[in-house]
Amino acid sequence: MSTEHHFPELFGAATGVGSMPGTDAREAAKTATGALEQLPHLPELPARGPGADMIGRSAGLLVELFAQTEPSGWRFTDRPGRDTRRAASWIGEDLDALEEFTQGHRGALKLQAVGPWTLAAAIELKHGEKALADPGACRDLADSLTEGLRRHLADVRRRVPGAEVVLQLDEPSLPAVLVGSVRTASGFQRLRAVDRQVAEETLRSIVRALDAPVVVHSCAPGVPLPLLRRAGVAGISLDFGLLTERDDDDLGEAVEGGTVILAGVVPSSGTGLSDPAGSVQGVRKLWHRLGLDPELLGRRVLVTPTCGLAGASPAYARSALSQSVKAARSLADNPE
Template sequence: MTEKTHAFPWGRAAATGVGSMPGEDAREAARTVAGELESPLFLPELPARGPGADMVGRSTGLLAELYARLEPSGWRIGDRPGRDTRRARAWLREDLDAVEEFTQGYEGVLKVAVMGPWSLAAALERRNGEAMLGDPGACRDLAQSLAEGLRGHLAEVRRRVPGATVVAQFDEPSLPAVLAGRVRTASGYRTHGAVDRAVVEETLRELVAVAGEAPAVAHCCAPGVPFALLRRAGFRAVSCDLGLLTERDDEAVGEAVEGGVALFAGVLPGVGVVPGELSDPAGTVTPVRSLWRRLGLSPGLLGESVVVTPSCGLAGASPAYARAALAHCVRAAKSLADDPE
């Protein structure tokens, strides 16, 4: 493969987190992110606070003219904004207040995560209890509502942190299952049919357009990440658990990187013990170097095309481990850029 170079706003030797952090204190989470990372920073999510702070509930709070409430079976579309919607929006305002406080004068990249339209459609129920995924019209309405809500959310983040380049991350953990027809119905006895790949791609492309000129990131922590589809949809970066990639993924990963897509490489466990396992930054990124050799890519691309991250969110970690993990990712990224061999 021939070497090409691609400029990304986060620069060389970058490291960041996926999104979630432990605990319930928004100020402490924002302080940790701003203190341990350089760029990109990210808007922390704190699911330990409960319903509305979880990935699905947080994203339903962004929807425009669609509302959701929490039922025993999960999040379900409702007729009007109730206490669950109000709580989700209140948690998000608290998070934004905290990030604004700890990013005064910041001029780097700030990454903001939202659940992607297809994983949200797989998780969010219609009034009859079935996933919105089973109704193409409902999926379209959901994607449009998400796009409108995201547009306002990104504008608010830019207003609060005016010096930052705001990057949108779309969390799509269920995307491989959506494409393969593996999402189960409410009964559990059958599955929803596979969604046409062209429809999936077009919907994602419309959401990427809302993100603006900054590179959009797709995050998928499941096996079978559809790199080619995500690239065609306009994503400039793909975030994944590197440990779930196999040699079957090599060609798609190599083509994506050569085509200008950055790899947010999840190489560090989301939970662990401090400090022993975080003593070897260079060893942490050995799998990245091994992947590069298999792909035949120039080691010189590592510093600019790879962003080092934990393998997934840090919500299940201790606060001490979360702090140490982010700092370790920064050191590992510098090791990768300084000594790519």
């Protein structure tokens, strides 16, 4: 399935998922741009606290919708407050650091933001229930996010004029949204499943409205690969260890249709960083099992760490990104 905005032509490339450890934006940007030459990304530093977490950070991108922290989490409010200003300030700090370390950069650059369904599953309406329970609120949230992302992309392009921007929408809650397993704000019940056609159309509307290829990332089991392809995404990012044989056919069709797969295979914690080639052995085995052209491996698969790198040490994070680059080169140089 073709997409309106295609993923950049890369070969043997790696990138990060998004979150990094620590609180130093300059150090994180230096690491991401230094280690990931083909596809650096804008680091996110959730350790800084509310507003730097994935939900608060993306809530800060919304246009004419504002959110603040409550004991239960994030909740919409009538006017911008301290939490909104803090989120905007940290994004600005991150972009300043990225701009500093991408002087003269020409090529792909990845940004991340939380997608509409995960935001709706996390942010509460003013009366206390999650936005996911209200179809009208979901539509308003998607529209606000779309406009906020347009502005965010434009800001990055002003700062890094040579960038070929890729946007990653983080949707870890999407599988739960589709099967009705998202808990209510009280935690005692579950919200009704969102119709798959509605979920698909919402994502499609965002993909079509943005002047950049869109990747959807989900680190949960049961990523809806066919739905994402129909929505027009250019790439799908997932934790490779969560795939099952039930996903084989859908993954094969995605690859043959031109979708780029960002495979989370390098451990984000522990000690499994000794063998770059071993990290991608599961990818090779899947390729062989599906009968896919080995020559496509280096072009259709990018290597990433698994989710959770924010919980690692800065030294481990640097090693994981370097390992991802080595693993991606191994996959491209030795596809068989």
